[in-house]
Amino acid sequence: MFLAILYFYQQKSVNWVVAVFLLLYGSSSIATIWSENLNVANISMGLNFVAFMVLIGALSPKINFKKMNGFFASIFVVLIMVNGYLLYMFVEMIRDFALNDFHYFLVFLGAMSLIISSLCCLLYNHEISSNTSLLFTLFVFVLVFAEIFRVIAFYDFAYGNFSVYIARALVLLGISLLVHYELTEKKPSEVLGRK
Helix, strand or coil, X not given: CHHHXXXXXXXXXXXXXXXXXXXXXHHHHHHHHHCCCHHHHHHHHHHHHXXXXXXXXXXXHHCCHHHCCHHHHHHHHHHHHHHHHHHHHHHHHHHHHCCCHHHHHHHHHHXXXXXXXXXXXXXXXXXXXXXXXXXXXXXXXXXXXXXXXXXXXXXXXXXXXHHHHHHHHHHHHHHHHHHHHHHCCCCHHHCCCCC
């Protein structure tokens, strides 16, 4: 639906990164409906991983470490290590719920892709420092929290049905931020998928 809105407003100038991400992420979300089936669960996690890898691939040419001083870089590394460890511990909690070792491996890859995409977004926002880069960074972080609440809801760790509604609201907010980012006027250096 969001891809149709983008196409309607921008006609043929929809960014391929956003289109591919929306298709993969949407397919992954739809596939989670049948995630009790091992093959569908693996496909869903694989599509989710590939969707975030598309974002990482689009962000990586925009990252430049030359603007960072040592203090900022050290704080950044500590922050990422702490968040990575917390997400790793969260994934360890899910180990007993994984359907098999390959499914757990895909869950682990998905979690690491969330961390790496968050890292890339922070660096992208630091490099570009504009309203549009902030919009994209907010989109990624809202989507990361949506994924975390989706897991909490799916495995019924806490908050009951409330976590389902939080996850849905965060996904809608995140995708809306992505659409807003895509519809906003950008400088050529801010456009994802270009050097």
